[in-house]
Amino acid sequence: MSEAGPEERLRKRRDDVVRRLAHVSSEIDGLRTDRGAESADDEHDPEGVTLSAEWSRLEGLREAAERELLEIDAALARSASGAYGVCVSCGRPIPAARLEARPDATRCVACATASGR
Template sequence: MDSPVVVLRAARDSARRRLAEVEVQLMQLREARGAESADDEHDPEGGTLSAEWSRIEGVRVGVLTELEGIDAALDRVAAGTFGICEVCGTAIPEGRLEVRPTATRCVRCAELRQ
């Protein structure tokens, strides 16, 4: 496994790129909405502008949440607590961290949370 910092920074860069793309989509939608009437005009073969706005905004919020998790994980690396379960204090298995580098709980504690 690459260093957690390398993995997390790459994930952060990827998330930032996705956020920039989503923000461009929102800007384009704002422009399209401004060009249309006050009604919820839509493409007859597609969804309404409001539905598309809602979908894209949901993606934006998801990416922002992902970035918060990545930044928190980088903070844990700096503090020396990365890879330690925040509930029971045991080491989070490397395999879990490879799949979910922002994990804050070991598998057992994550399952208990659900």
């Protein structure tokens, strides 16, 4: 029992992403509340600009986390079907070092580079 298997790493990572997503969502909710409270005159409110910037930043974080979650779920599904760690492009095994760095990787380094990921 020295090393965590890929599935365990994926689940751990999934927990992290779920936590991050919950955190970002609650910040977005907080921002929505702030915004609602001062919606009367936000064109002349210097804070309106800051809030919009913060809003886009949080939305960006949330989208990234959601995307990551989908990738992790897809990797877990592949793991369940025995296809985990096999490059979806060329069918060769993905090197362990790469899976270590990116447990949700779907392509080997060569194919990922070729496809821009």
